Amino acid sequence: MTRYTQPTTFYTEDHEWVTVHNDLATVGITHYAENALGDIVFVELPEVGAEFAPGDDMAVVESVKAASDVYAPIHGKVVEVNGALSDKPETVNESPTEKGWFCVLEIKDGAEIAGLMDEAAYKAYCETL
Amino acid sequence: MSMNTQGRPTSPESVSMSSIETVSGSRGLLQHEDLLFEIGTSETTGVDLPAPKGTKNRLGGVTRKVPTGLPGLSEPQAVRHYMRLSQKNYAIDLGLFPLGSCTMKHNPRLNEKMARLPGFGDIHPLQPQATVQGALELIDELATWLKTLTNMPAVAMSPKAGAHGEFCGMMAIRQALIARGEVETRKRVLVPESAHGTNPATAVQCGFIVDEIKANKRGRVDMADLKAKLEKSDDIAGIMLTNPNTCGLFETDIKEIADLIHAAGGYFYCDGANFNAIVGRVRPGDLGVDAMHINLHKTFSTPHGGGGPGSGPTVLSEALAPYAPVPFVVKDADGMYRLVEDIEGVASESFGRMVAFHGQMGMFVRALTYILSHGADGLKQASEDAVLNANYIQARLKKVMTAPFEGYCMHEALFSDAFTAEGIETIDIAKALIDEGYHPMTMYFPLVVHGAMLIEPTESESKAELDRFCDALESIARRAAQGDEALKGAPYLAPMRRLDETKAARKPVLKWAEPEEAPPVAAE
Numbered sequence: 001m002t003r004y005t006q007p008t009t010f011y012t013e014d015h016e017w018v019t020v021h022n023d024l025a026t027v028g029i030t031h032y033a034e035n036a037l038g039d040i041v042f043v044e045l046p047e048v049g050a051e052f053a054p055g056d057d058m059a060v061v062e063s064v065k066a067a068s069d070v071y072a073p074i075h076g077k078v079v080e081v082n083g084a085l086s087d088k089p090e091t092v093n094e095s096p097t098e099k100g101w102f103c104v105l106e107i108k109d110g111a112e113i114a115g116l117m118d119e120a121a122y123k124a125y126c127e128t129l
Numbered sequence: 130m131s132m133n134t135q136g137r138p139t140s141p142e143s144v145s146m147s148s149i150e151t152v153s154g155s156r157g158l159l160q161h162e163d164l165l166f167e168i169g170t171s172e173t174t175g176v177d178l179p180a181p182k183g184t185k186n187r188l189g190g191v192t193r194k195v196p197t198g199l200p201g202l203s204e205p206q207a208v209r210h211y212m213r214l215s216q217k218n219y220a221i222d223l224g225l226f227p228l229g230s231c232t233m234k235h236n237p238r239l240n241e242k243m244a245r246l247p248g249f250g251d252i253h254p255l256q257p258q259a260t261v262q263g264a265l266e267l268i269d270e271l272a273t274w275l276k277t278l279t280n281m282p283a284v285a286m287s288p289k290a291g292a293h294g295e296f297c298g299m300m301a302i303r304q305a306l307i308a309r310g311e312v313e314t315r316k317r318v319l320v321p322e323s324a325h326g327t328n329p330a331t332a333v334q335c336g337f338i339v340d341e342i343k344a345n346k347r348g349r350v351d352m353a354d355l356k357a358k359l360e361k362s363d364d365i366a367g368i369m370l371t372n373p374n375t376c377g378l379f380e381t382d383i384k385e386i387a388d389l390i391h392a393a394g395g396y397f398y399c400d401g402a403n404f405n406a407i408v409g410r411v412r413p414g415d416l417g418v419d420a421m422h423i424n425l426h427k428t429f430s431t432p433h434g435g436g437g438p439g440s441g442p443t444v445l446s447e448a449l450a451p452y453a454p455v456p457f458v459v460k461d462a463d464g465m466y467r468l469v470e471d472i473e474g475v476a477s478e479s480f481g482r483m484v485a486f487h488g489q490m491g492m493f494v495r496a497l498t499y500i501l502s503h504g505a506d507g508l509k510q511a512s513e514d515a516v517l518n519a520n521y522i523q524a525r526l527k528k529v530m531t532a533p534f535e536g537y538c539m540h541e542a543l544f545s546d547a548f549t550a551e552g553i554e555t556i557d558i559a560k561a562l563i564d565e566g567y568h569p570m571t572m573y574f575p576l577v578v579h580g581a582m583l584i585e586p587t588e589s590e591s592k593a594e595l596d597r598f599c600d601a602l603e604s605i606a607r608r609a610a611q612g613d614e615a616l617k618g619a620p621y622l623a624p625m626r627r628l629d630e631t632k633a634a635r636k637p638v639l640k641w642a643e644p645e646e647a648p649p650v651a652a653e
Contacts, residue, residue: 041634064630065573090635 003110009097010113011122012073017097020113024079028101029061029070029092032126037063040092043085046103051077054112059102061092074112076105159624162213166641169200175207217624219568225590225598229541229571229583230325230375232405232427234515239502240430240495249494254486258468264490265466269458271497275423275442278508279404280414283450285443286457287488291402294422294441295331295369297454297483301420301445302367302396303335304452304480315394319358319368321350323376323575325400328369337366344577348376348534348543350386362393367419371400373407375575377519377541377583378534387417396420396449404428405587406516406540409509419446425489429496440492451478456487514588515540518595522584525599529606533578540587546580550612555580558602558609560627563620565601 007021015033019026034040042062052058052072059070081103085091092100107113117125154161169175186192202210219226226233244250252261272284285301288294299318306312318332321342329339340358345351350370359365368390372380380386387397399413399421405428413421425431425440433439445453456470468487472479503511516539523532523542531547546555559569559582571583586595608616620626 039631039635041631062634064634066576 002113004113010073010116010118011125012071012116013125014071016070016073018073018113018116020107023107025074025076025105025107025113026101027058027070027073027103027105029096030122031096034093034096034100037061037068038065039063040089042067043089043092043102045081045083045085046078048078048081051075052105061089070102072105073116074105075108077108078103079106080104156624159216160209160213162210162217164641165202165210166200168206168210169202171196171198171200173203174201175203221589224567225586225594226568227570227584227586227598228568229377229543229585230402230574231433231571232402232424232540232585232587233433233568234405234427234430234587235589236430236432236495237499237502240498243498244491244494246494249490252490254490258466262466265458265468267497268487268490268493269460269466271493271500272442272458274497274500275444278408278412279418279421279423279444280412281418281421281444282414282447283445283453285445285453285483286493287454287482287484287486288422288441288443289438289484289489291400291422291424291427291439291441292327292331293483294424294443295327295398295400296334297441297443298398298420298422298445298449299331299335299337299369300454300480300483301443301449301452302398303337304478305396305449306366308452308478311394315364315366317364318366319355319390319395321370321374323348323371323374323577324369325371325375325402328371328400332369342368344376348378348577349374349380350382352382352385355386355389359389359393362395365390365393365395367396367398369398369400371403372413372416373403373539375403375583376534376577377403377538377543377585379407379539383416391417401444402427403540406512408512409505410512413444414446418444419449420444425492425496430499431492431495438489440489440496442488452480454481454483455479456482458487511588512540515586518586518588518590519584521592521595522586522599525596526584526602526606529603529610530582541583541585543575543578544582544584545578546582548606549580549609552614553609553612553616555582557616557619558582558605561605561608561616561619562602564622565605567598567601 003022004020005022007019009017009019011017011030015030017028017030040061040063042060044060046052046058053075054072056072057069058072061068061070082101085100085102094100149156221233221235248263249267252264258265268286272286275284276282285297288297303312306315316336316338317340318337319340319342320329320332321344323344332339342358343351343354368386370380370383370386372383374380390397396419397417399416399418401413401421401423404413404421404423408428420443422441422443423429425442426433431440453476455472455476456468457476458466459469459475460466469476472481500508519538519540519542523538526542526544529548530544533543533545533547549558555572559572562569571585572581574581574583586598590598605616618627
């Protein structure tokens with residue numbers, strides 16, 4: 001099993017990105033997702049300490065058009081959330097992969113990372129949509 | 130002969146203004162209107178009454194010491210305020226209101242006349258039951274009609290809206306699961322992804338977990354996905370399904386869906402929001418439905434909102450009837466109508482009470498008036514006409530717009546934005562429709578269709594009116610297909626131009642505040 005000592009980013013088919021670094025995984029939504037959602041007006045974040053399994057509803061993003069769930073990409077426990085999004089949800093549109101991160105998970109099973117897409121695979125996947 | 134000595138011209142001259150800005154802010158006879166706080170001040174008052182004599186302030190220490198800050202307005206100021214606001218509004222009494230899924234149909238004036246009869250309009254729910262026998266009989270008669278039209282054995286009349294009716298139905302299911310000792314294990318409720326948002330919300334509110342079912346290419350429930358979700362069935366509480374569904378399509382596999390859910394030990398909640406498309410043609414009881422709410426304002430022509438709460442009576446199957454909420458009306462052997470209000474006797478298994486009194490009486494009177502003035506054959510014809518009108522729109526507009534699913538629709542026609550040129554979106558078409566004098570259609574719903582436009586004309590419209598509407602939308606659609614950038618700026622002719630929905634959601638102004646005084650100009 002690979003241990004990512006340098007931050008490395010992976011993707012899900014539901015357009016979450018996961019940057020893995022040692023035992024921690026930072027999760028957000030991709031540029032493709034924020035662009036499809038349109039102007040984001042509300043973000044509901046998980047609570048620190050909450051535990052999720054892959055596919056669990058972890059957060060909610062609401063745009064003018066619709067509300068969407070953000071799914072947990074892997075098993076993990078929330079150790080930190082990006083509270084700044086509550087006051088400035090537009091950050092997700094402005095900087096989806098940097099300042100617009102949602103939360104940091106403590107990785108339970110590093111082997112799950114192998115099931116996610118790397119950047120090239122995700123790019124190819126988006127082109128099929 | 131007498132002469133026109135004042136020189137008054139009697140025919141218009143062809144001169145046009147270069148600017149359409151006005152000093153008053155009004156546009157022609159459409160009046161500009163400020164907020165109440167901007168019209169009145171707290172120093173003025175609309176009434177001038179002498180101070181009461183011989184009374185004593187009994188409020189003691191809780192008397193308000195600071196002014197309320199509420200503006201005082203004279204009666205003409207207040208009347209004009211609301212009249213002017215109403216002129217800026219759009220109403221079913223003004224024109225075709227194509228909001229899909231909402232069923233904006235005509236509210237017959239006969240309904241209003243009946244609801245104002247003193248025996249219905251001036252009674253109080255705390256009156257002795259012997260003095261309101263007519264009102265109780267009316268509730269019972271409406272209940273009988275609703276049970277007959279749906280072929281269901283019981284109906285809860287008290288829910289005060291569609292979503293409240295959903296809550297009633299799901300609470301009955303929950304109570305049935307409690308009686309079976311399975312409420313802790315049967316938690317999963319299946320909901321199609323095209324469902325009204327209230328369905329999953331209701332399920333969660335009642336303590337269930339929502340499991341989404343996919344739609345197939347025909348816009349109906351994907352049976353393979355449903356069967357896969359039912360493979361493990363000991364945690365299934367039920368399904369919530371709208372029929373006709375939110376794509377305006379009849380769920381053709383409905384009977385099989387009901388059988389599968391029942392075989393899995395669950396209950397079938399049908400969202401009756403679209404019952405108006407099938408009244409007199411299909412009885413939900415024959416389809417295996419266990420609970421269904423009926424929006425009186427959609428199917429039975431009561432006003433939306435209803436001048437207070439709406440009304441969402443919920444029919445229940447044999448399996449759920451014992452758990453119906455109190456109160457309900459029964460007819461005793463001596464012919465007297467009586468309210469069952471306590472959880473005992475016939476209501477010993479009831480899940481409880483949902484509302485303070487007996488339901489929305491004003492809506493009951495209007496709905497029964499509609500039913501009796503149409504008769505069974507008239508109700509059936511209204512459904513058929515609603516479906517015919519929607520299909521007329523679909524047939525005319527699919528030549529220029531994209532119909533995402535093959536075949537006829539039910540009571541509403543659905544289009545996607547696939548026909549629009551790059552950069553032109555559904556919202557631009559909706560806003561351009563305002564300039565043509567119509568309320569926009571429902572947009573971006575259902576979520577399963579990209580850039581959805583859902584149009585429900587209802588049976589109220591004549592062919593001439595449908596044609597007028599189609600001409601307008603057809604012309605906008607052609608411009609959208611050609612990429613006419615001017616659409617991005619619509620509406621041009623409405624009292625308000627395009628509003629910033631994002632800013633409204635991110636930085637809502639929920640309270641009026643005194644405008645800050647302009648800072649003094651700095652001396653040079």
